[in-house]
Amino acid sequence: MQRVCFLLNVRKDRIDAYRERHAAVWPDMLAALSAAGWHNYSLFLREDGLLVGYLETEDFDAAREAMAATEVNERWQRDMADFFEQPEAADDAMVPLAEVFHLA
Template identity: 30%
Template sequence: MERLAFKMYLNEGQKEEYRKRHNELWPELRQLLKGAGVSEYSIFLDEETSTLFAFQKVSGDGGSQDLGQTEIVKKWWAFMADLMKTNPDNSPVSIPLEEVFYME
C-alpha cells in the first residue's frame, strides 16, 4: 500500500460548494477510483491559505492523479474548475508532496 499526498488550491469563498460537490461524488467516479486501487482519500483545507491537502492510500500503479485521460475524470475536472485553481485542461493545479515522516 502506497501513501500519496498532494496540495491543490481552492478559490476564495468556495469551501461550502467544494464540500457539497464532494459529498455528492458521482458513483461512477467513486467506482473508478476504487477500481484504480484508491482505498482511502481525504482532502483537508487550510482556510488561511485556501490550500487543499489531499491524502490517498493506493494499491497499484498510481492514484487519482493518474486517471486524467478518462472521460469521467475530465468531466469532473470541468465541473470543479470554477472552484479551484486549474491548468489549461481543467485539471487542478496539483503539487505532489514528499513524505518526510510516517508513524505506524
C-alpha cells in the same frame, strides 16, 4: 503501498460550493476512483482554501493515468475546474509532497 499527499488551492469564494460538491460525489466517480486503485482517499480543506489530499495506491502515476482514461473523470474535472486557483486541471496540479516521517 505508496502513500501520496498533495496540496491544491480552492478559490475562497467557492469553498462552500466545493464542500457541497464533495458531500455528494457522483457514484460513477467513486467507482472509477476505486477501480483505478485510489484507496483511503481523503481531502482536507482549510478555511483559507488550502486543500490537502491524501491517498494510498500501488502506483500513483498508473492510478492517475487510469483516471485520466475515464469519461467520468473528464466530466468531473471540467465541472470542478473553476473551483481551483491553479490554471491547470486539478489532476495535473497534484504534485506529491515528499514524505519525511511515518509512524507505522
